[in-house]
Amino acid sequence: MKHQWKAFWYLLPALLFLFVFLVYPLVDVFVYSVEEGYNFASQTYFGVGGYNYSYVLHDPYFLQAVKNTCILVIVTVPLSTGLALLISLGLNSIKPLRNLFQTIYFLPYVTNTLAVGLVFMILFQKTEYTDGLINLLIQWFKGTSVDFIDGPYWAKMFVLCFYTIWVVMPFKILILTSALASVNPDYYKAARVDGTSRTRIFFCITLPMISPMVFYLIITGFIGAFKAYSDAVALFGADLNAAGMNTIVGYVYDMLYGDSGGFPSYASAAAVILFAIVLTITCINLLVSKKHIHY
Numbered sequence: 001m002k003h004q005w006k007a008f009w010y011l012l013p014a015l016l017f018l019f020v021f022l023v024y025p026l027v028d029v030f031v032y033s034v035e036e037g038y039n040f041a042s043q044t045y046f047g048v049g050g051y052n053y054s055y056v057l058h059d060p061y062f063l064q065a066v067k068n069t070c071i072l073v074i075v076t077v078p079l080s081t082g083l084a085l086l087i088s089l090g091l092n093s094i095k096p097l098r099n100l101f102q103t104i105y106f107l108p109y110v111t112n113t114l115a116v117g118l119v120f121m122i123l124f125q126k127t128e129y130t131d132g133l134i135n136l137l138i139q140w141f142k143g144t145s146v147d148f149i150d151g152p153y154w155a156k157m158f159v160l161c162f163y164t165i166w167v168v169m170p171f172k173i174l175i176l177t178s179a180l181a182s183v184n185p186d187y188y189k190a191a192r193v194d195g196t197s198r199t200r201i202f203f204c205i206t207l208p209m210i211s212p213m214v215f216y217l218i219i220t221g222f223i224g225a226f227k228a229y230s231d232a233v234a235l236f237g238a239d240l241n242a243a244g245m246n247t248i249v250g251y252v253y254d255m256l257y258g259d260s261g262g263f264p265s266y267a268s269a270a271a272v273i274l275f276a277i278v279l280t281i282t283c284i285n286l287l288v289s290k291k292h293i294h295y
Helices: 002-034 051-058 060-093 098-110 113-124 133-140 153-181 185-193 198-226 230-236 248-257 264-292
Strands: none
Touching: 002 051, 002 264, 051 060, 051 264, 060 098, 060 153, 060 198, 060 248, 098 153, 113 133, 113 153, 113 230, 153 198, 153 230, 185 198, 198 264, 248 264
16 A cells, blocks of 8 residues: 555656646636637636537638648558658668668758748749749640649649658658567568568568557557648748638637637637547547557
């Protein structure tokens, strides 16, 4: 009993930290989300109910933000994870200059997000002085130039997905390279003695052994993609609603601080909806992982 109390006192600082910075803010946001007509200046409201959720779910800006975010999640998470796995397998198979290539691939992750966004704008945006490097390549292949920053929706979404994959992939390469290096080489030696093909080795040995890290990257990738905001700002500027490229986090920010700001109840309702979506997807992934992850 004495040891249990001792363990409790050791855990108490961490529990207090979690309560102050996680539990209390979540409860507070939920309370704001059901307070109708909340006035930030006077700290008053005229009722409690679900009107804030109804308003948010019928707001065309929020629906557009949900659409953009879902497309971003569906496209970038599997593509970035798959490409990172392919590159990691390539890096794991070479000996000379491996550290150099790992450093080069990791550079985008430590580069400022807005700086990378400016580079992408130079590459993709059409101006009165130039069509941009990508459009020059398209024209060289006899294609029609497209304004990827201020043009059609599909072009802007393509750039946003490409930019997001470019930013998140280095971290995934680092994790997967480490996971591949931790696989016991004796498994590969035994498989080669039996004449097992490389494809079968990958699916029967490599992938099951690194599946916990792959699953971790998928979960964090989903969460990170649903929290996307700075990527869109870096490419399309602060007025994402005008560009039609807002995200759910951007919508929450606009309701709090943007030109239409001053509606913390609406922002809280949107934040609770986002939390519910992320929590649901995370729980589904956890259930699926029990059958396919080898710990």
